[in-house]
Amino acid sequence: MSARGASVSGTVAPGYEPVLEAFGAAVENDVDTGAALCVLQHGEVVVDLWAGVADGRTGREWEADTPSVVFSCTKGLMSILLARLVQEGRLDYEALVTDYWPEYAAAGKASTAVKDAISHRAGLSAPRVDWSRADILDWDRATTLLAEQEPLWRPGAAWNYHAITHGWLTGELVRRVTGRMPGDYLSQLVAEPLGVDAWVGLPDEVQDSVAHMVVGPTLEALHLRQVEQARLVAVDWPFRAMTLGGALPDRLVGDDDGFNRADVRRAQIPGAGGIGSARALATIWSATVTETNGVRLLDDATIERATRVQSSGAPFFAVPGPWPRWAMGFQLDSEARRYLGPESFGHDGAGGQVAFADRRHEIGFAFLTNRMEADDPRGTAIVAALDRVVGSSAAVRP
Template structure:
């Protein structure tokens, strides 16, 4: 059995047990779990292997790429602009970003753009590595692009492009580059999270591994693809091939230092579980003296904006979306209807819950597609807080 380190508050033992079970059959996996309730840390656990190539163990301060959980954290930044009166979710995005209005996108609201309804879920042209690492290049590309469907009328998951939309919203409405705004928010609750990996952090970041269920899923998708047509869902993940379909290889994709060092707000945040849980906790409860969002703002930004089948066919169950936040659904179970957050590729899960005043983060470097690990932990926590 994998040795698990850390602390669990009395009454939360079953949550710790569910975390320990997550390592069963995965001897090269590393992971961390952090849970706060009413601002207080009740679970702080870690274990396993941070780098399977060297055997480096996962430590308390080991950060890892959290993939699309980054979108939820970026959405907190956007919500803070709503709270301050500098942003209106129902105004056209072009009101603060005029260039985005090209090709009929001028009526897309800020809220719809955050809810995956902007029509630019994937680039029409293949992105180069230089563009991928250049925030300005990507926002310019998306602003000029003709949408893939009539914006606002349907949705498709903006797997990576969402981050350049939310990041530009932060920059235009907030006047601060998204990497700087992200760093300031993380620092306010103790640090341990970055959007754009600093050089001094590189050696400590967990090395990502692709598990068998994710490899098998990608192979099935590749085999069923019609080479005569564009698979827009695949392009949303790879941006035309600059990233692998699994998002990582042993030494490329989000395992490459130059990619990790770039500001990629749709998937590129690097963080400890403790840092992510603290940020989510601070949206619903005073957390180490900090409250990132007030209750009224939380109600506004977590109103459902997207549900049902996407424009590009995909099997049910389908997720539900608010203004950048993933809501509780059959596709991703949180604690219940008062939860909002975002999961991430390979098994990352992070969220807050208004009623139970929970901030939660499960982070792992072992990436799977068929993945009960975090779900079992959330189920255990639900039983406790209920």
């Protein structure tokens, strides 16, 4: 099919044509990169689109089931796992982290509540000491470093985005409660029952099918500005939160660096290392709000509890607004990240990835791209088009 000159494959249900047009506009300038979009409503696929190139080095085309690194969308998946444990009575948002992870009490963190640890209020947004790639590939090493670290601010007193460290905080809670690594629990609870391809810790047999990530011009320009700004201060903590002091490149990827490396993808790095197809992510988010493929992951009472605002307003380390809002690990609708309204919850990811659910319209949504840009309008424009569709009578209920 065609939209604004872009060659797009896939299907769109009657009434969702504006979403096709928005997706076409998002990919019309892609030459050596691509993208995918999937939307479920009421548990059924209504938009399933893909276009472009998954790997510009070889010319491999993007296909219906092409998996891609989803970056911080992984935090949304981890938040689903935690919410399910709360629903089952195995985890309590109000409890102390040390009730599950006793070693976390070190360096003044004994009073940290679970709800603060998972809503960017832990005070561990960046490491005080430089981490190496070997540190992030070793689960026990990474979680021990965090457990031993003195927080950057009093836990619970303020928030600042835990860009990478968030995943080890949530993941270790999952591991302590279930006895399983978070990627294994994701497979057991979510991916296998739903029949979708999503991983935290990529199996070797699917390494070659993953989209190769490329840094776009706006992200490259932002990187250069950030490097210059970092020279002007003793420690640029938000910048350090992305690199962990050298373990990752500041753009998160390189030609054979960061999340383009097989060993990094193989490791369980649940703050940013999730991998899946757009179809998989949209299916997972759909299953949080309505039965999908015979599975309902979260009940309404749990969603109500898990989506209460925990962090909003200006962060601890000053950055220009607008600022996002956070619930129990979930990202909520805000001026910084528009979803479909107050009934939406999910998480976006570096470079333009967007994935969320909406209770009111029973939507599961995922847009993934391997052309990483900064302050990216592509996903936002597609969400806005979907908002116009579901807010009207144009769409035909599947």
